[in-house]
Amino acid sequence: MRIVCIGGGPAGLYFALLMKKQQPLHHITVVERNRPFDTFGWGVVFSDATLESMRQWDLQTAASIEDAFNHWDDIELVFKGRKIRTTGHGFVGIGRKNMLNILQERCLELGVEFVFERDVLDDGEFRDADLIIASDGVNSRLRLKYADEFKPDMQMRPNRYIWLGTDKRFDAFTFDFRPTEHGWFQAHIYRFDATTSTFIVETTDEVFRAHGLDKMDQDQSIAFCEKLFAETLDGHSLMTNARHLRGSAWLNFGRLICEKWSHFNGTNHVVLMGDSAHTAHFAIGSGTKLAIDDAIELTRQFDIVGHDAKKIPSVLDAYEEIRRVDVARIQNAARNAMEWFEVVGTRYADQLEPEQFMYSMLTRSQRISHENLRLRDKDWLEGYERWFAVRAGVDPGPNGSVPPPMFTPFTISGLTLKNRIVVSPMAMYSATDGLPDDFHLVHLGARAMGGAALVFPEMTCVSPDARITPGCLGLWNDEQAQAFRRLVDFVHRETPARIGIQIGHAGRKGATKVAWEGIDQPVEDGGWPLISASALPYLKHSDVPRAMTRDDMDRVLADFVAATKRAADIGFDILELHAAHGYLLSSFLSPLTNLREDEYGGSHENRARFPLEVFRAVRAVWPHDRPISVRLSTHDWFEGGNMPEDAAIFARMFKEAGADLIDCSSGQVVKEEKPVYGRLFQTPFSDKIRNEIQVPTIAVGAISEADHANSIIAAGRADLCAVARPHLADPSFVMHEAAKIGYAEQSWPKQYHSARAQYVNNLARGASPAPAPAGKA
DSSP: OEEEEEOOSHHHHHHHHHHHHHOTTSEEEEEOSSOTTOOOOOEEEEEHHHHHHHHHHOHHHHHHHHHHOEEEOOEEEEETTEEEEEOOOOEEEEEHHHHHHHHHHHHHHHTOEEEOSOOOOOGGGGTTOSEEEEOOOTTOHHHHHTHHHHOEEEEEEEEEEEEEEESOOOSSEEEEEEEOSSOEEEEEEEEOSSSOEEEEEEEOHHHHHHTTGGGOOHHHHHHHHHHHTHHHHTTOOEEOSOTTSOSOOOEEEEEEEESOOEEEOSSOEEEEOGGGTBOOOTTTTOHHHHHHHHHHHHHHHHHHHOSSGGGHHHHHHHHHHHHHHHHHHHHHHHHHHHHHHHHIIIIIITTSOHHHHHHHHHTTTSOSOHHHHHHHOHHHHHHHHHHHHHHTTOOOTTTTOOOOGGGSOEEETTEEESSSEEEOOOOOOOOBTTBOOHHHHHHHHHHHHTTOSEEOOSOEESSGGGOSSTTOOBOSSHHHHHHHHHHHHHHHHHOSOEEEEEEEOOGGGOSBOOHHHHTTOBOSSSOOOOEESSSOOSSTTSOOOEEOOHHHHHHHHHHHHHHHHHHHHHTOSEEEEEEOTTSHHHHHHOTTTOOOOSTTSSSHHHHTHHHHHHHHHHHHHSOTTSOEEEEEEOOOOSTTSOOHHHHHHHHHHHHHHTOSEEEEEOOOSSTTOOOOOOTTTTHHHHHHIIIIIOOOEEEOSSOOSHHHHHHHHHHTSOSEEEEOHHHHHOTTHHHHHHHHTTOTTOOOOGGGHHHHHHHHHHHHTTOOOOOOOOOOO
16 A cells, blocks of 8 residues: 655654555655654653553563653642642653654665655645545645535633753653733643653633733743742743744644544545544643543554455544544543643632642542552551541541541531432332332331432422322322331431432422333323423423413422422421422523523523522421532533533522532433433532532432542542442442442441441452342331
């Protein structure tokens, strides 16, 4: 085959050398606009794992890089007059120019041809090529030419950064945070050769402009940074290699995602690789890794499918399918890390102590978890766990042992929970006329015995027409109250858990079938009239609700108050007001479901008016020594709907009205939603509200193991973790997770003590332990 790589960065060079090594008969040309062995940039960084992959594919190149790289394990934080260091992280740093020169030399040894000082304007210059690798960077001309096919989505991020260097040698990957009168700056610093370190300075656009950096030239900007980071630079200067740039050298990062990576232009197959296909923020240093992995995977697919021009379409399809998954994973992690640095000044720097700030920074991508940190640096993590536990009120005792973060107590208002795990309200659709029965007693009783600190029945409806389905729980009469009292008394008498109640009204999502008969589908018989903020059906064939009148509001408000009084009398420990998931109160909050033109529609204040009326009325009759929570949909996942910024506005309103907790869920407001799922995908919403609004929060969504919960709680992204489906699969989820991480202090019901030892022993042997008994009620 004849292959042309346009662009001599890591992706194009590494692919060229691998393909030439695998099949020497290929005619491969790299076309580069710069001169031979002439490149720009300071150091690049990647992990030990990436280097190991390179060893497997071309040991000679990997050995040359190893001879030139700087390896370090430590990360150091400079923050609020403190220096905190942790080890075991495994990074490789090498000068960008040095690395590219190594790749160029290896390409020449293998017979790859080079054309230097040629700026390719169009792929039509290479009509005889079977395959064109568009490795021409983030500003790829070929991607631009075929934009209709590749469908690139470039999102320019708000932070400003300047990429500098210094001749001071740093022996750890250093993050230095500096406050100014206008806000925070941070520096990302790492050594990449014997004499030089990369020094990236970053801040928000607001802070950048407030300091007049938008009006400074490069020399003035460098002088500003030298003065700001003088303590860390310790007399050393900062350097730039961007003299070729006109004006300011400050940049905005562009996050690139392409819908498609390859295209047949009628003559050649063109495929994107490296930064021309995708970008990952330098906050986790994965740009070079992605480029190297792209080159490896495309080469691997040719090895599998065949080094034949006729096989190119199949190769490119397989390459894109496989790489897209890993790239999405890395980009999501990089996005999390990038967004952490974008909000560090407003969300973390002022609120968190250095110890927790360090933990939050280390876990910013959500790829590094609590137990992963233990593997990297056990001593540091155990020290942090002691710090966290003491802050939570734990006395370490003479041996200094403390529980992991998820097993520390949490006190709010007059309620103290023994740990941080909540059984989330989950619809069971098993009530008759709203009445809880033996099913609910066994269901909630088993989970209370299973180790959770707080259990919730499903959303409990405040009137018959407030139900989602005929099988939903209700609290509008004394018979229901008596049945609930039986459940509450059992939890209080037989377990150390606390029990809460979540009250709500289904609104336009009411009068539907139970889930296993057709979720969200309207009942065929026995339905009831629906009300909502506006006359919009949930599904196209759902009944159309009536837009609420003032009389409707007064009746519903009275129903909420009556249910709250009953809940208080029954003895529930905490009450949660359901204002999420498209139900009645949520329908007022979201602009997708609230089209009103009166004082209850339009602005945030107007849309929140009725939900706040209900909340204040409920707060007034709920005991003040018991906490009250509000569940919010913090992202509608649909264009024109509420975003996390809107949710933060509503959270502040509820906090000011007396809410003790915000339960941060998302979605289910409109059926057309397009949520982006992933690991702990809703945790960032809790993080934002907790640390910007400074109100305790509950995190929900894809939290399925102790490692998740420990990471969330330890980083201060939430105060409690609500676990749903894992609790359906395993009523003793908390006891089992404690055993899996070796936490021996978690109590088991005395009736089950004999099973505990066997369960722990099975874990130690690597067996798959049978579930512990669910408990009796």
